[in-house]
Amino acid sequence: DTGVSQDPRHKITKRGQNVTFRCDPISEHNRLYWYRQTLGQGPEFLTYFQNEAQLEKSRLLSDRFSAERPKGSFSTLEIQRTEQGDSAMYLCASSVQGANQPQHFGDGTRLSIL
Amino acid sequence: AQTVTQSQPEMSVQEAETVTLSCTYDTSESDYYLFWYKQPPSRQMILVIRQEAYKQQNATENRFSVNFQKAAKSFSLKISDSQLGDAAMYFCAYRGTQGGSEKLVFGKGTKLTVNP
Secondary structure, three states, X not given: OOOOEEXXXXXXXXXXXXXXXXXXXXXXXXXXXXXXXXXXXXXXXXXXXXXXXXEEEOOOOOOOEEEEOOOOXXXXXXEOOOOHHXXXXXXXXXXXXXXXXXXXXXXXXXXXXX | OOEEEOOOOEEEEEOXXXXXXXXXXXXXXXXXXXXXXXXXXXXXXXXXXXEEOOOOOOOXXXXXXXXXXXXXXXXXXXXXXXXXXXOEEEEEEEEEOOOOOOOOEEOOOEEEEEEO
């Protein structure tokens, strides 16, 4: 069990640019989640996948955000035309199926918009 | 919509002492799960303890235990024999079982400082 891996750890970009983050879940976990955490707040849910199917999206996930998990393994989160308000920590988590199963989090990708 | 409230933005405790972190939540569901996560500075969030709402017995994990009061919708975390390594942000989280939602709903967190 190597844990949930996220890349990059930190991304600095100019406003208006596109960015893409990657998440590699724990290998036997079929569920994968994305959260956003801003300073002084708890994580907020963005979206989740079961295998390759995206089953739930938050209203926080505007049209500029898109997430994929094409083969049911790793996932990418893309933000197009970044805005200042997108600056945050983006957390990925994974779990096995089951309502009582805990979600295991990665280290996160910190996005800074100049 | 479910909400989670952590009313203590910051708490401090002396090493080896006991501290209790508060959490309340609002839900109309009868079956759900509650979690406490720990997030050390610049490190990943890790699960501390979890509680199933259908279980009356409070969960314990070594020095960590909860006081789950379902009627009051309260879920506090007690840390006994506090250690320097316990210093972190602590987040209370709720997960419902209705409507197929798998998301965790988090509180704003409590920053715990452990003084030597």
